[in-house]
Amino acid sequence: MLTTKREPVTGGRAPSADTLAGAAVRALRDEAWLSPKPGLVDRRGTGAHDDMDLPLLLASAEALRPAFRSAAAVADRMAAGGGLRAELGRIGRAGERAMLRATRGANTHRGALWALGLLVAGVAGGARDEREAALGAARLAAFPDRRNPAGTASHGERVRRRHGARGARGEAEDAFPHVMEVALPRLRRARAAGLAEETARLDALLEVMSLLDDTCVLHRGGLEGLRVVRLGAERVLAEGGAGTARGHAALLELDERLRARRLSPGGSGDLLAAALFLDLVPWPGRPAPGGREGPACGH
């Protein structure tokens, strides 16, 4: 049964489902285009992957638009609770099927759909700012996924058992600390310091990479792989970040190393996309989203 949602934000209305879906797809596209990203698919190539490239990521992002729209619509209609969580689970699984159809079976955006789907629902549920959106998403993530079909042992599940990493689910339940306390502040600090938008985004990605227990990396490379990713990202930042000659050289070296070991920091890519999404949301009563108009990276 549908329950009515709590009264919305004071003053303005939550952005429409179309607007939120547009921002989520745009965030995925921006993350995909961003280059050079260590180990990830970008506009230069396939990174550490052999089953995906930029056109496939862009097609996947577009295929997820209806799922984001539905997540927003249902969160606008229903009160936050177990019922809404169950609906989001259904929408998320349908979104994953649409993604797999669009990519002929490649997992291009599973983790991203999870993070962005919950955040879209957090915003549509009446959040007035990004902090409230992350807290709303966390509350939803904490409800049991009642309709989750049993017996689907994902890579993340196996890694969780083996290494105790809490992965994508833990990040959401904790209200996205690597988005709220790492990626967004880094992005804004870098912009305030006058760095180019692409450099600011790369530095935000690298800082997340240097801290995250990424189950994508653990699955492919174990604890040693995770160490390579985290220390490598830390070194790029210590050399001055993506915008300096030394930092850029360290970044390309890290990219080589990750591609040679088939290590892809997909969880960090997802969380950068989540930060870009929150940065794009037209919060009620506020001016231009993220203070910028139009694509920052020329696509």
Ligand SMILES: CC(C)(COP(=O)(O)OP(=O)(O)OC[C@H]1O[C@@H](n2cnc3c(N)ncnc32)[C@H](O)[C@@H]1O)[C@@H](O)C(=O)NCCC(=O)NCCS
């Ligand atoms: C919880 C999810 C992510 C499944 O998690 P699980 O770890 O079992 O899956 P999987 O191994 O496929 O990994 C998920 C992806 O998360 C990303 N990731 C990895 N580590 C992290 C991390 N520390 N933080 C954030 N993201 C991470 C990576 O991209 C990874 O590929 C999710 O897909 C799910 O339960 N979906 C069901 C549909 C649903 O409820 N959707 C709701 C929102 S629409």
Ligand SMILES: Nc1ncnc2c1ncn2[C@@H]1O[C@H](COP(=O)(O)OP(=O)(O)OP(=O)(O)O)[C@@H](O)[C@H]1O
């Ligand atoms: N630019 C990007 N390039 C590649 N992956 C990305 C990118 N941005 C985010 N991701 C995330 O990385 C994940 C891809 O993970 P991975 O390739 O490890 O999946 P898998 O198919 O489950 O594993 P494997 O390929 O090892 O069998 C996706 O869930 C996606 O959300």
